[in-house]
Amino acid sequence: MNNDIPVQAIGPQGEVMAHAVDACVHCGFCLPACPTYAVLGDEMDSPRGRIVLMKEVLEGTLTLADAAPHLDRCLGCQGCVTACPSGVPYGELITSFRGWSEPQRERSPLDRAKRAAILKILPAPRVFSLAARVGQYAKPLAPVLPAALRAPLDLLPEHVPAMQPSPTVTPAKGQRRGRVAFLAGCAQQALAPNFNAATLRVLARSGIEVVIPEGQGCCGAAALHTGAREEALRLVRQNLAAFDPDDYDAILSNAAGCGAGLKEYPVVLHGLEDEAQARAFAAKVQDISEFLAGLLRDGELEPFLPTSRPLTVAYHDACHLAHAQGVRAAPRELLRAIPGLTVLEVPEGDLCCGSAGTYNLEQPELANQLGVRKAKNILSITPDLIASGNIGCHTQIQSHVRRQGSRVPVLHTVEVLDLAYRGEL
Amino acid sequence: MTPQKVALSPASPAPKPRSNGSPDNPLAAELTRLLGPKKVLSNLSERRNYRYDAIQFGATPLAVVLPESTADVVTAVRAARAAGVPIVGRGAASGLSGGAAPALPGLVISFTRMTRLDIFPERREVRAQAGVVTLAVTEKARPFGLIYPPDPASFRTSTIGGNLGENAGGPLCFKYGVSGDYVRALEFVDADGEVHELTRDAYDLAGLLIGSEGTLGLITEATLRLTPPPKFTRTLMASFAEVGACAEAVSAAIAAGAVPGKLEFMDHACLNAVEDFLHLGLPREAGALLLVDTDGDDLETVEEERALVEAACLAAGGSVRRAAGDAESAALWQARRSVSPALGRIRPQRMNEDIVVPRSVLPEVVREIRALGDASGFHVVQFGHIGDGNLHPNILFDPRRESPDAVHDLAHRIALVAIRHGGVLSGEHGIGTMKRPFMREAVDPVTLEALWDVKRALDPAGVLNPGKVLPEELADEAHP
Ligand SMILES: Cc1cc2nc3c(=O)[nH]c(=O)nc-3n(C[C@H](O)[C@H](O)[C@H](O)COP(=O)(O)OP(=O)(O)OC[C@H]3O[C@@H](n4cnc5c(N)ncnc54)[C@H](O)[C@@H]3O)c2cc1C
Ligand code: SF4
Ligand code: SF4
Numbered sequence: 001m002n003n004d005i006p007v008q009a010i011g012p013q014g015e016v017m018a019h020a021v022d023a024c025v026h027c028g029f030c031l032p033a034c035p036t037y038a039v040l041g042d043e044m045d046s047p048r049g050r051i052v053l054m055k056e057v058l059e060g061t062l063t064l065a066d067a068a069p070h071l072d073r074c075l076g077c078q079g080c081v082t083a084c085p086s087g088v089p090y091g092e093l094i095t096s097f098r099g100w101s102e103p104q105r106e107r108s109p110l111d112r113a114k115r116a117a118i119l120k121i122l123p124a125p126r127v128f129s130l131a132a133r134v135g136q137y138a139k140p141l142a143p144v145l146p147a148a149l150r151a152p153l154d155l156l157p158e159h160v161p162a163m164q165p166s167p168t169v170t171p172a173k174g175q176r177r178g179r180v181a182f183l184a185g186c187a188q189q190a191l192a193p194n195f196n197a198a199t200l201r202v203l204a205r206s207g208i209e210v211v212i213p214e215g216q217g218c219c220g221a222a223a224l225h226t227g228a229r230e231e232a233l234r235l236v237r238q239n240l241a242a243f244d245p246d247d248y249d250a251i252l253s254n255a256a257g258c259g260a261g262l263k264e265y266p267v268v269l270h271g272l273e274d275e276a277q278a279r280a281f282a283a284k285v286q287d288i289s290e291f292l293a294g295l296l297r298d299g300e301l302e303p304f305l306p307t308s309r310p311l312t313v314a315y316h317d318a319c320h321l322a323h324a325q326g327v328r329a330a331p332r333e334l335l336r337a338i339p340g341l342t343v344l345e346v347p348e349g350d351l352c353c354g355s356a357g358t359y360n361l362e363q364p365e366l367a368n369q370l371g372v373r374k375a376k377n378i379l380s381i382t383p384d385l386i387a388s389g390n391i392g393c394h395t396q397i398q399s400h401v402r403r404q405g406s407r408v409p410v411l412h413t414v415e416v417l418d419l420a421y422r423g424e425l
Numbered sequence: 426m427t428p429q430k431v432a433l434s435p436a437s438p439a440p441k442p443r444s445n446g447s448p449d450n451p452l453a454a455e456l457t458r459l460l461g462p463k464k465v466l467s468n469l470s471e472r473r474n475y476r477y478d479a480i481q482f483g484a485t486p487l488a489v490v491l492p493e494s495t496a497d498v499v500t501a502v503r504a505a506r507a508a509g510v511p512i513v514g515r516g517a518a519s520g521l522s523g524g525a526a527p528a529l530p531g532l533v534i535s536f537t538r539m540t541r542l543d544i545f546p547e548r549r550e551v552r553a554q555a556g557v558v559t560l561a562v563t564e565k566a567r568p569f570g571l572i573y574p575p576d577p578a579s580f581r582t583s584t585i586g587g588n589l590g591e592n593a594g595g596p597l598c599f600k601y602g603v604s605g606d607y608v609r610a611l612e613f614v615d616a617d618g619e620v621h622e623l624t625r626d627a628y629d630l631a632g633l634l635i636g637s638e639g640t641l642g643l644i645t646e647a648t649l650r651l652t653p654p655p656k657f658t659r660t661l662m663a664s665f666a667e668v669g670a671c672a673e674a675v676s677a678a679i680a681a682g683a684v685p686g687k688l689e690f691m692d693h694a695c696l697n698a699v700e701d702f703l704h705l706g707l708p709r710e711a712g713a714l715l716l717v718d719t720d721g722d723d724l725e726t727v728e729e730e731r732a733l734v735e736a737a738c739l740a741a742g743g744s745v746r747r748a749a750g751d752a753e754s755a756a757l758w759q760a761r762r763s764v765s766p767a768l769g770r771i772r773p774q775r776m777n778e779d780i781v782v783p784r785s786v787l788p789e790v791v792r793e794i795r796a797l798g799d800a801s802g803f804h805v806v807q808f809g810h811i812g813d814g815n816l817h818p819n820i821l822f823d824p825r826r827e828s829p830d831a832v833h834d835l836a837h838r839i840a841l842v843a844i845r846h847g848g849v850l851s852g853e854h855g856i857g858t859m860k861r862p863f864m865r866e867a868v869d870p871v872t873l874e875a876l877w878d879v880k881r882a883l884d885p886a887g888v889l890n891p892g893k894v895l896p897e898e899l900a901d902e903a904h905p
Contacts, residue, residue, distance in 0.1 A: 001773065002824050025769035027479045028519040028582045032558065041537045041556075042466070042491060043474040043518070052474055066470035085702045086769030 001026060001051070005058045012271025013096040014058075020093035021055045024048070025086050033083035035352045036073050039369050044070040047080035047090055054097050064101055071097070073366060075359050076225050077319035077352035082326075091324060092267050095224055102227025114361070115226060170200045170210040177207035177300055178249040180291070183239075183262065185255045186218045188391040195391065198418035199254045199288055205421055206295055206302050210252075215242040219253070221261025224268060226358060236268055240277055245284040254288040254414060256320035256327075256390035257356075263325060287321060289389055289413055293330035296337055304420040307340030311425060313416065314344045314383035316374075316397060318390035319352045331389055331413045338420045347377045355396030367396070375400035379408075386410045452508045452532065453488040459500050464491050475533040476526060478518040479579075480777060480859060483526030486513070486533040493538050495612065495620055495645040502643070503618040505532040511891050512616075514639035516556065516587025519579040521765075521777050522857025524590065524638045528892025534643060536586045546571065549651045550609060555586030555644050559593075562649065571651040574601040577853070578762040586644050592636035594853040596687035596718075596761065599812035603853065605635040607650045613642040616884040620645070633879065638855050639890040641883045655720035657727045658686065660754030663738035663745045664711035668692050668795055668807060670741045671713035672787035675811050678717075678737035679784060683730045686720035688812025689761050692795075695808045698767035699760045707760065715743070715811070716761055718754070764808045765817070771804055772821035776836045777859070781815045782848035793842050794818045801835050803827070815853065816843075837863060856894045864896045 001024045007014040030047040031037050037046040044053060050071055056062035071094070078091045107115070166184055180203065188195055203210050220235035239262070243251055253259035262285040265278035286294075295301040313335055321327045335343050354360070354370025374397060378386060386401065386408055388394055398410040411419075419425045448454040453467035466472060466489035475489045476482055487510060490501040505512045511531035518525045527533060536556035543552045546569035551562055559580040562573035576595035577583055583593065585604075589611070594603035610624045611631045621642075623631040634642055665671040671690050678685075691699070692713045700707045707714065715738065719730035735745050748754040768775060782790045791807060794816070798805025804821040818839050822832050840850055840863045850860050850867045865873070876895055880887075 022773045023769055025479070025766055025773065025775070026477055027766040027769075028517055028579070029763075029766050031517060032581045041540075042471070043535070043537075044466075044471050049474040052477070053470060056473060062470055062473060066468060070470065085699070085763040085765075085767040087702065087767075088769075 003055050016096045020089050023088045024051050030080035030083045033079040075352050075356035077356050078323035082323045098227035099229035172207045172209045173204045179209045180250045180252050181248040182210050182212050183253045195412045198415045202417050213242045219258040219261035245280050250286045251284045256318035259287045260320040260324035289331040293333045304338040305423040307425040311384045312342045313385040313387050314378050316388040318393045321389050344381045353396045355392040371396050371400040387413045387416050389413045478520040478525040480521045481523045481526050484530045487530050489533045491538050498614045499618045511888050513890050514643045516584030517582045519583045522855040522859040524857040551649050553585045557585045559583050566651050572654045575604040589635050591855040596689050600686045610648040612646040613644045615642050656722040657724045658720040659731045660748035661717045663715040663743040664708045665713045665743040668713040669788045669792040671715050672791045674738045674741035678734045681733050683733040685717045687718040689716045690811040691808040694806040695764045698770050702767045774824050776820040776832050778818045779851045779854040780843035782846050784814045786846045
């Protein structure tokens with residue numbers, strides 16, 4: 001797309017943005033892939049529309065305030081990236097744009113406080129756990145609370161488990177085949193401690209030693225995608241210092257959002273002095289399913305025990321796994337490797353479940369519509385289990401599936417693998 | 426391309442940027458009063474997004490209406506008439522000739538929320554509102570053992586209204602025809618805001634609306650014919666060292682009596698752009714690829730036809746691969762559908778031609794276009810529904826480094842190649858603003874005047890999508 005973006009004035013992030021705008025031929029192939037377009041049916045809430053809006057704000061022909069409502073509705077799910085034949089890096093565009101525009105945003109004090117609180121609480125597992133438990137007690141008050149406070153409460157599971165600290169080193173069982181570093185994650189540690197426990201068990205089972213390096217922090221994705229660029233840079237650099245890629249065969253994450261965040265580090269640092277370091281780091285990052293599927297293909301994964309009866313699992317593609325990281329085959333291969341388990345495809349599987357990042361808190365109404373749609377689609381194929389590889393999808397799908405009256409278990413992919421190893425499926 | 430000026434001028438001047446939520450011009454305010462705020466877009470940020478289609482940017486509309494019913498369309502048309510501003514119909518804006526990009530500020534009516542779709546399997550028909558996405562028709566019909574064959578490459582995005590506006594076709598059109606062939610009846614709203622239901626009895630007025638690019642009326646609903654899908658389909662891919670050889674194979678196969686369901690080609694640059702997107706393992710070194718489906722209810726005939734095509738390809742020096750199964754043929758067809766946008770990987774901007782030539786001259790035409798491209802210094806690529814003689818030569822360029830005038834000049838020379846060989850300017854993408862300047866070379870003055878008579882009869886004040894299809898000077902005469 002023709003543009004007059006003043007790249008010089010904006011700096012390296014301007015280059016990233018102008019390149020993305022250039023590449024878009026406004027063909028509209030991305031429209032059907034966009035969840036907000038699916039719900040709202042208007043151009044400014046479509047990927048193509050948003051690219052035009054960002055271009056015009058960058059060119060100075062449209063005010064940020066004018067464009068913001070539509071850009072804020074973007075989930076960052078990157079469904080549009082998968083659909084785009086021209087190779088437009090939409091994810092890089094919106095992330096860079098949010099970082100560039102946030103300092104210029106006019107926000108109400110309440111809005112500012114809410115955003116600051118989210119950014120403080122989400123990345124700090126202990127604080128999050130405490131907040132979640134306080135929130136649990138507040139749940140009965142929900143009907144009388146204002147919407148801004150009700151949304152986060154709706155998200156909380158019925159039972160918030162106690163924190164389980166993870167060991168720094170988990171030794172391999174039997175012969176050691178490899179050594180990996182693991183990003184322990186933030187909110188997930190508080191909401192679903194079993195994700196990490198299962199991950200450590202499954203890796204150890206196949207002879208992989210797992211290190212959770214000291215000094216690691218939040219991946220920075222939440223800060224980055226809400227436009228808190230300085231905070232994101234701080235977190236990115238903290239992790240670059242904590243993980244030395246040369247020490248490990250891989251750097252693993254079991255949260256799709258975090259994994260995508262880690263793989264994005266070279267874009268965040270584009271044009272800065274530590275860009276090369278970020279590249280070396282990102283080259284080692286893998287989702288847990290990619291790594292395990294690699295072992296499977298090499299014949300190095302411990303075989304699973306068969307299920308006790310034939311079971312079906314609906315595998316939900318987390319956007320940050322399927323669209324942002326392009327990981328689709330690996331989790332399916334792993335699940336199919338469990339004898340007796342059949343993997344079912346979800347109708348409209350490419351459409352986001354509505355829980356991307358902090359979306360539930362910022363756009364509760366749209367998030368809710370998408371959550372209902374996703375739950376209906378999943379339940380339409382009547383699975384025995386539901387699996388996904390992301391904590392955000394997990395809570396969203398679980399809460400909407402329950403609201404529709406279903407008790408189907410919702411699990412992380414590695415939890416399914418872990419259960420298969422124990423013969424508990 | 427900048428939109429052409431036309432005789433009609435809008436009643437209200439272009440509004441100043443504003444950022445609060447209230448309508449910023451009288452038309453938007455009146456529409457909001459009549460239809461409520463949810464169906465009317467009046468903010469600058471909203472209106473800015475309704476000034477383009479897949480090929481060009483036009484004027485920012487004064488207001489956008491997102492109707493949910495025919496009654497909403499009637500209300501919107503009447504309000505625009507009262508305000509004296511032009512009206513542009515819009516589907517998914519995937520059009521490739523500038524049809525949905527307004528030439529003047531006015532009202533855009535975008536049909537994307539009119540998506541009611543009722544199926545009548547016993548009559549093998551659907552009734553679709555204008556905003557129904559093309560693919561949705563087949564999805565709805567398939568459980569009843571039926572399909573809707575018109576399949577433009579944009580079928581996941583484009584709407585029935587836009588398809589009928591352009592009389593869109595697709596790979597299947599070689600054997601099964603284009604959108605217009607499937608229309609049993611149309612409901613449309615005329616320039617005065619009156620609703621009409623047209624069938625194809627007596628005068629084929631529905632046929633007149635089809636392909637008229639929103640210049641004669643706004644299609645609100647259509648009754649479309651469905652067919653059972655062929656029982657068997659076989660896919661074949663052939664690669665050739667040179668694009669002319671590919672065309673020779675096509676001419677020979679058809680002359681030998683093959684009637685494939687689909688016959689598509691893409692040249693070297695196209696297949697490489699697609700390979701960058703889909704990583705299918707296409708032969709990157711080939712000068713051209715041919716994709717063919719033979720289909721029917723009798724497997725023997727289907728295989729015989731595939732053998733005929735295969736023999737023709739081998740005789741023209743090609744090498745042939747048969748698709749192993751449904752998954753492989755689906756991947757190959759997705760490759761073909763992605764050609765056009767994948768070209769964005771080569772150059773950000775393109776001028777897209779849509780010529781049709783007699784099949785007997787195909788080899789000469791594709792070679793002449795190849796030679797024109799090579800001599801011009803531009804990236805000129807070719808793909809299209811070659812079985813129909815429908816070619817899409819595209820000129821890829823970077824507007825910051827290459828002159829739009831030179832691009833236009835080259836496009837003109839390519840159009841003349843088609844006309845010189847007895848071809849026409851548009852197979853399916855319409856004339857829009859893109860090919861309007863060439864119309865007088867393609868259509869004789871008497872016929873053009875007849876077209877203008879039709880336009881004047883149905884749209885006397887010239888409010889429906891002005892600046893499209895019919896060339897400018899005659900427009901000036903029509904509205905002194
Ligand atoms: C990548 C790509 C591939 C394509 N491949 C093909 C192909 O294979 N075959 C093909 O034929 N086309 C193809 N096209 C072109 C385009 O998709 C078709 O012309 C399609 O029919 C446009 O539909 P739309 O809903 O996007 O209409 P729009 O682009 O919104 O509108 C097209 C025209 O129809 C008018 N219009 C829209 N709705 C109405 C209505 N309700 N009543 C009256 N007029 C209306 C508009 O004013 C405009 O003139 C392709 C486009 C792209 C981007
Ligand atoms: S599919 Fe890609 S090129 Fe086409 S409009 Fe969307 S982002 Fe732009
Ligand atoms: S990232 Fe998701 S929500 Fe945002 S424009 Fe792309 S598809 Fe739509």
